[in-house]
Every structure is written in C-alpha cells, then in structure tokens.
Amino acid sequence: MEKLVTLWYGSGAYNLTLGQAVMIVVGMVLLYLAIAKKFEPLLLVPIGFGGILANIPEAGLAISALDQAIEVARPAVLQQMASALGATLDPLAAEETWRATLKALVDEGPSPDQLRGAHDVAVNVGYGDGLLYVFYKVAVESGIAPLIIFMGVGAMTDFGPLLANPRTLFLGAAAQFGIFATLFGAVGMSAMGWMDFSLEQSAAIGIIGGADGPTSIYVSSMLAPELLGAIAVAAYAYMALVPMIQPPIMKLLTTRREREITMTQLRPVSKLEKIVFPLALLVLVALFLPDAAPLLGMFCFGNLMRECGVVERLTDTAQNALINIVTIVLGLAVGSKLMAESFLALETLGIMALGMVAFAIGTAAGILMAKLMNVMSKMPINPLIGAAGVSAVPMAARVANKVGLESNPHNFLLMHAMGPNVAGVIGSAVAAGVMIKYLG
Amino acid sequence: MRDFELLEEGLTLMALGMGFVFVFLTVLVMTITLMSLLLRRFAPEPVEQAATGAARPPAPAQQDAELMAVIGAALHRYRQRHRR
Numbered sequence: 339m340e341k342l343v344t345l346w347y348g349s350g351a352y353n354l355t356l357g358q359a360v361m362i363v364v365g366m367v368l369l370y371l372a373i374a375k376k377f378e379p380l381l382l383v384p385i386g387f388g389g390i391l392a393n394i395p396e397a398g399l400a401i402s403a404l405d406q407a408i409e410v411a412r413p414a415v416l417q418q419m420a421s422a423l424g425a426t427l428d429p430l431a432a433e434e435t436w437r438a439t440l441k442a443l444v445d446e447g448p449s450p451d452q453l454r455g456a457h458d459v460a461v462n463v464g465y466g467d468g469l470l471y472v473f474y475k476v477a478v479e480s481g482i483a484p485l486i487i488f489m490g491v492g493a494m495t496d497f498g499p500l501l502a503n504p505r506t507l508f509l510g511a512a513a514q515f516g517i518f519a520t521l522f523g524a525v526g527m528s529a530m531g532w533m534d535f536s537l538e539q540s541a542a543i544g545i546i547g548g549a550d551g552p553t554s555i556y557v558s559s560m561l562a563p564e565l566l567g568a569i570a571v572a573a574y575a576y577m578a579l580v581p582m583i584q585p586p587i588m589k590l591l592t593t594r595r596e597r598e599i600t601m602t603q604l605r606p607v608s609k610l611e612k613i614v615f616p617l618a619l620l621v622l623v624a625l626f627l628p629d630a631a632p633l634l635g636m637f638c639f640g641n642l643m644r645e646c647g648v649v650e651r652l653t654d655t656a657q658n659a660l661i662n663i664v665t666i667v668l669g670l671a672v673g674s675k676l677m678a679e680s681f682l683a684l685e686t687l688g689i690m691a692l693g694m695v696a697f698a699i700g701t702a703a704g705i706l707m708a709k710l711m712n713v714m715s716k717m718p719i720n721p722l723i724g725a726a727g728v729s730a731v732p733m734a735a736r737v738a739n740k741v742g743l744e745s746n747p748h749n750f751l752l753m754h755a756m757g758p759n760v761a762g763v764i765g766s767a768v769a770a771g772v773m774i775k776y777l778g
Numbered sequence: 779m780r781d782f783e784l785l786e787e788g789l790t791l792m793a794l795g796m797g798f799v800f801v802f803l804t805v806l807v808m809t810i811t812l813m814s815l816l817l818r819r820f821a822p823e824p825v826e827q828a829a830t831g832a833a834r835p836p837a838p839a840q841q842d843a844e845l846m847a848v849i850g851a852a853l854h855r856y857r858q859r860h861r862r
Contacts, residue, residue: 500810501810501814504806504807504810504811504814505807507803507804507806507807507810508800508803508804508807510803511799511800511803511804514795514796514799515796517795518791518792518795518796519792521788521791521792521795522788522789522792524788525784525785525787525788526785526788528781528784529781529782529784529785531781537784537787537788537791540788541791607814608817608818608821610817610821611813611814611817614813614817615810615813618809618810618813619806622802622805622806622809626802626805627798627802761803764803764806765799765803768798768799768802768803769795769799772794772795772798772799773791773795776791776794776795777791
C-alpha cells in the first residue's frame with residue numbers, strides 16, 4: 339500500500355500544477371497552429387513540442403541538475419547542498435521551507451565556486467541537467483544556434499535584386515522604424531505603469547519588429563533571456579501572419595494608381611559583383627559596427643559560400659542539413675523557455691500586443707519611405723515593395739507581389755520586392771548590433 | 779522620476795538606432811554603387827561570359843544532331859500542314 343502511495347506521489351497527475359496544465363495547452367495550441375494552419379511549421383512544431391516537454395511535472399527536462407535536486411531531492415541532500423552554498427537550514431522548519439530557502443539562495447547569485455559545489459552535490463546523487471536545458475545552454479545561451487541559422491539564410495539569399503537597385507536598401511532601413519517605435523512603446527507602457535519592462539527588455543521586444551526569427555532570438559538571449567520564450571513565439575507567429583497583417587495597411591496607405599506603378603526591368607548582375615558584395619558588407623561592419631559582426635559576419639560567410647561557386651558541398655550543407663539540425667535544437671530550446679512561471683504573466687500579453695504593433699509600424703514606415711523616394715527621384719518605385727522592407731524573407735516580398743497583382747494583373751513585383759526584403763535582413767541585424775552596443 | 783529617465787533613454791536609443799541604421803545603409807548604398815561602377819568598368823563582359831559559360835556546359839554533339847533532326851521533322855510537318 340505504501341509503495342502505491344509513493345508511486346502516486348511521483349506521478350504527473352499528482353504533481354501537475356495549474357500553470358503547467360495551462361502551458362501544456364498552450365503548447366498544443368502552437369502545434370495546432372503549426373500543423374493545421376501552417377504557421378511557420380518548421381519552428382512552431384519544435385517550439386510547441388518543447389513547450390509541452392518543459393512542463394511535464396517532475397521530469398525536469400528544462401531545468402538544471404541543481405534546480406531539479408532542489409525541487410525533488412531527499413532532505414539529507416538538501417542539507418549537503420546548503421552547506422556547499424555556505425548556508426545552514428533551520429532544522430525545525432518544514433521541508434518545503436528548505437526548498438524555498440535553497441531556491442532563494444541560488445537566485446541570489448552565490449559565488450561561482452559555491453554554485454559549482456552545490457551543482458556537484460546534485461550530480462553526485464544522480465541528478466542530471468535536463469535535455470532541453472542542455473540544448474538551451476549549448477545552442478541559445480552561447481548564441482550559436484541563431485548564428486548558424488543566419489549563415490544558412492545567407493547561403494540561401496540572392497542579393498542580385500538588391501545589387502541591381504541598391505536604393506531599395508533605404509526601404510529596408512525605413513522599415514526598421516518598427517523596431518525602435520516598439521521599443522519606445524514598451525518603455526512608454528512601463529512609464530505609464532501598465533507593464534514593467536526595463537530598457538533591455540524593451541529593446542528585445544522591439545526587435546520582434548525586425549521580423550527575423552534568428553535575430554530576435556539572438557538579441558533576446560543577450561539582453562532579456564527571461565522573455566525569450568514569449569518573444570520567439572511572438573516573432574514566429576507574426577511572421578506567419580504577415581499575409582494577413584500587411585495587406586490592409588498597404589491598401590490604406592497607397593492609392594490605386596500608386597499600386598499600379600510598373601517598375602523598370604532590373605539589370606543583370608555579374609557574378610563578380612555578387613562575390614564582392616558580402617566582402618564589402620563585411621568590411622563595412624568591421625569598420626562601423628563590430629557588435630553586428632557575429633550576425634552579419636555569419637550571414638556574409640554563408641552568402642560568400644553560395645556565390646563563389648567553388649564550395650558547393652559546404653553551401654549545400656549550410657542551407658539544408660545544418661540549418662535543419664540547428665532548427666530542431668533551437669526550436670526545442672526555445673520551447674524550454676515556455677515554462678509556466680515565466681510565460682504566464684501579464685508581460686506576455688504586452689509582448690504579443692507590442693509585437694503586432696511593431697509589424698504594423700514597420701510596414702507603414704517602409705511604404706511611406708517608398709512614396710517619399712517616388713517624389714524625390716525620377717525612377718518610379720511602386721510603394722508596395724516598401725512593405726517588404728520588414729525582412730520576413732520571402733513572405734513579405736510575396737505579399738507585395740500579390741497585392742500588386744490585384745491592382746494590375748501584369749505587374750510582377752516579386753523580384754523588385756526581394757531587394758528591400760533582403761535589405762530588411764541587413765537592416766534588422768544592424769539595428770540589433772546598435773542595441774547590443776548600447777545596452778550590452 | 780525613474781519613469782522619466784526610462785522614457786528619455788528609450789527616446790535616445792530610438793534616435794540613435796534609427797540614425798545609425800540609416801547612416802550604415804546609406805554608406806552601403808554608396809559602396810554598392812561604387813563597387814558596381816568599378817567592376818563594370820574594369821572587369822566588364824568577360825566575367826559575364828565566364829559566368830554563363832560555367833553555368834551551361836555545351837551540349838554533347840550527338841544530342842545536338844538528334845535535336846536538329848527532331849526540330850527539322852517538326853518544322854517540315856508544320857509547313858506541310860499549313861500549306862493546304
């Protein structure tokens with residue numbers, strides 16, 4: 339009978355908290371959106387599943403050996419850990435108090451030696467770091483996974499349209515206004531007392547407006563790791579929603595005549611130009627913004643491999659096998675941040691709302707910039723391609739093409755929109771670099 | 779008071795960030811334009827030809843002959859049919 343009771347106490351059903359149950363449902367909703375609605379399935383399937391795994395009670399997949407030991411270890415072990423941390427536990431207090439005390443001790447940030455000592459105690463009695471925790475440590479906290487994905491994106495990107503019409507870079511720059519406006523919005527909400535975001539957190543939220551998954555994850559892992567789960571989910575969910583968010587804004591801000599503007603044919607770009615471009619970009623980054631060097635450096639490297647044409651095997655790996663492997667690890671690691679205590683907060687709703695605003699403002703800024711350029715120069719620019727300035731490659735460019743076709747069935751804007759689209763990737767990486775420089 | 783400082787910091791970062799993005803991308807536009815001009819001036823067509831040459835290897839002669847025969851037959855048939 340006693341054995342049965344122990345088994346019951348160790349079961350998930352007994353230990354499941356309300357928060358965990360809610361988060362498992364959230365994970366299921368993400369899976370539904372990914373599978374049934376095709377919302378960025380490549381990322382939302384691993385993220386949603388990781389979220390479910392992270393909230394399985396007692397399994398501790400998303401926490402370190404130390405945290406897990408604090409939650410479930412026997413009292414003797416707790417005392418050993420306390421002494422490793424240089425504290426004593428009140429022998430009269432209940433076991434739950436001990437666990438709370440220990441948790442507080444660890445959160446307070448003891449010296450690295452003490453922390454290692456306590457960790458060793460936990461490992462010695464047989465607790466191990468959870469799988470998702472290891473994924474997070476290795477892939478996200480180090481910044482490696484987003485950077486490798488960025489390399490793969492570089493290896494998939496054709497800069498031809500951008501090189502043929504470099505002015506479209508301005509559209510990519512303008513669309514980054516979404517990032518900074520949202521940052522200011524988040525700071526404003528905190529100043530009004532509605533939310534409580536620090537400047538770092540606001541910056542990490544703003545970068546959702548860059549519409550670039552790896553960049554968002556990279557920035558938030560550096561500036562606000564506690565919000566990473568919500569930020570990544572918001573970024574990928576809204577990227578999937580680009581075809582719904584953008585068209586109304588595009589139609590609101592342009593007249594029918596503007597949407598019908600046909601653009602001049604792009605000139606062919608030589609192979610040499612395409613090879614020199616990533617190197618030129620790299621030199622500029624090195625000269626002006628070394629903080630963007632990790633992101634843009636990997637991006638340029640991927641692109642150089644693609645364009646130089648002598649390392650096809652490496653290009654192939656970077657844009658297929660490697661990016662797929664890293665996506666799996668990255669998705670699960672982000673899912674590990676969907677733990678009830680950090681995700682189920684008012685702040686998450688704030689992040690979702692701000693993320694939407696970021697996309698809308700970025701789109702509008704891109705379009706308005708295109709209209710301005712139309713006034714100032716003779717070469718016509720269809721304002722719709724400005725909306726593609728919010729990276730989200732290639733979704734945003736396809737949306738611009740589709741809305742253009744609705745007004746004029748013979749006007750194919752896709753190639754023209756790819757220019758601002760990849761410019762947006764560069765722009766948001768630069769914006770990320772500025773933020774890391776300023777706040778890091 | 780702290781709120782006001784936070785707002786101010788946010789505004790500074792916004793102006794600084796947006797300004798920097800524009801400056802950087804403007805410099806990039808100039809670099810690209812200059813690069814294209816130079817490359818097209820000093821290393822013009824040969825590059826282009828080398829590129830297309832490498833991308834499309836010449837078809838084997840035998841296949842070529844076969845292709846010509848097929849096209850010839852098709853042309854012949856078309857002309858015959860449309861003469862009437």
